[in-house]
Amino acid sequence: MNPVFSILIGGILPFGAVFVELFFILTSIWLQQFYYIFGFLFIAFLILIVTCAQITIVPCYFQLCSEDYLWWWMLYLTSGSSTVYLFLYAAFYFFTKLEIIKPVSGLLYFGYMLIASYAFFVLTGTIGFYACFWFTRLIYSSVKID
Template sequence: MTAMVLSWFFMGLIAAFSSARLYKALKGTEWKENTYKTSFMFPGISFAIFFVLNALIWGQGSSGAVPLGTMFVLVCLWLGISVPLVFVGSYLGFKKPVIEDPVKTNKIPRQVPKQPWYLKPIFSMLVRGILPFGVIFIEFFFVLTSIWLNQFYYIVRYLFIALVILIITCAETTIILCYFHLRGEDYNWWWRAYLTAGSSALYLFLYSVFYFFTKLEITKFVSCLLYFGYMLIASYAFFVLTGTIGFYTCLWFVWKIYSSLKID
């Protein structure tokens, strides 16, 4: 747990550096806003949910609640270590030369032709989000069992293999979808690539709801809120993870195919 917390704080440097490099490559100019969002968006939402859940445990007088002093120390570590490192990483990232596009693009966007029904944003994202979730749902069942039913999870190597397959699946599905959109002359692939892979987090949360009603016997209202609150944090983290994988693989794919063009 200590290693996880310290990694979360110190990885802010790498997060801000990569965020600044990408934002600058996409011709972004509001570097302060980008830095603030990198500092507070994911950690702030996660910590807010965790604080509310911990307050509910306090209200029940449970010994499992995180002490107020520990919460204060975590906030101090976040604001005193993670946030300054994010600003340092953002500064270093913006000081780097901008990544040039492989080809010149028109400044005036052209009209996107009408797309077929199977390439509609919501449909394509929800359908393709099933595949990454299908890779890990068996291991996810064992993880839930080890967390909520106090059973030991021994096969960590299989969990690592599932993670590798998840990364490959997210990359392949988003690249294929991106290729179909580019063939249809639809160049708006940025957020679609992110949401296509990230939509698997929706199925992760729905499966946790199914697991709650079929495997657990929780009746108290606060305990139910704790379960769904923690699973919401896990699903949010899974959304950020898979969405980032999908976006960066699509960015690499688009970069490769356009850099191979020979324009006289």
């Protein structure tokens, strides 16, 4: 499997899992509205965890089948690439929903969204890494060397 294809496509599904909740979160942060649906946010977070785990285990299996043992960072980037889509959605939200005219306010918005995107990158990348780490330990624990 092409690593660039895996990294670019691997981020679409985790981003799709939190896409709707992201709109409500951005609206509550930047448009001073209240966010009440924390139960749905928790469910979306669980779906994000499962999606990140599944989207990285498949390329991990293909890499291990091709005897590529350097899977660590590529799979961290695979699930972490959803950050690109998150930041692009934040830019889309800035230009369509917000009425910010001053450059300092725009710089502040994109600075905060860059920090939030980095935190999301670390979260999703770590979830994907630990899922693949658990997967490789599970499949290699049953191998018997005699």
